[in-house]
Amino acid sequence: MFSERILMQFPRELVNEPLLSIVTKEFDIVFNIISARITENEEGQLKVELRGKRPNVLAAVDYIKKKGVSIRSLSKFVTVDRKLCTDCGACVVQCPTGALYYEEDLSVGFDAAKCIACELCRLACPYSAIVVAHADEVTHV
Ligand code: SF4
Numbered sequence: 001m002f003s004e005r006i007l008m009q010f011p012r013e014l015v016n017e018p019l020l021s022i023v024t025k026e027f028d029i030v031f032n033i034i035s036a037r038i039t040e041n042e043e044g045q046l047k048v049e050l051r052g053k054r055p056n057v058l059a060a061v062d063y064i065k066k067k068g069v070s071i072r073s074l075s076k077f078v079t080v081d082r083k084l085c086t087d088c089g090a091c092v093v094q095c096p097t098g099a100l101y102y103e104e105d106l107s108v109g110f111d112a113a114k115c116i117a118c119e120l121c122r123l124a125c126p127y128s129a130i131v132v133a134h135a136d137e138v139t140h141v
């Protein structure tokens, strides 16, 4: 069973939306709430673990994001090693969320806020320029 720990940040207008209940039914997954809090500006912050078949968990994350919730993976962090990257674009076509994209000058950009750590880019990169670290390996985040 695939498991993904994420930090969900709900804008004020979505705090009362039962999104987790919806995705558990829609995508046949289960969730475990790690922590929950309301920030000073009344936004909701929820740390959860989602479990289920990998495509279902990823689809659920995508669904929640499309509803306007900001999501960050707590399990893995993806970065692009600019010293190794040749801007070949092989990762861009694989990225399901638009986290990897072309800049105006056709160099490859990376938006960590959109990344769901699916690692398709790592598999596609011929230069090993995609670095995936697990949360307990990352000390600066
Ligand atoms: S890990 Fe997945 S979502 Fe993140 S940049 Fe790579 S392909 Fe895109």
Ligand code: SF4
Residues within 6 Å of the ligand: 080, 084, 085, 086, 087, 088, 089, 090, 091, 092, 108, 124, 125, 126, 127, 128, 129, 130
């Ligand atoms: S596939 Fe690798 S080398 Fe090519 S643009 Fe993506 S990160 Fe850079």
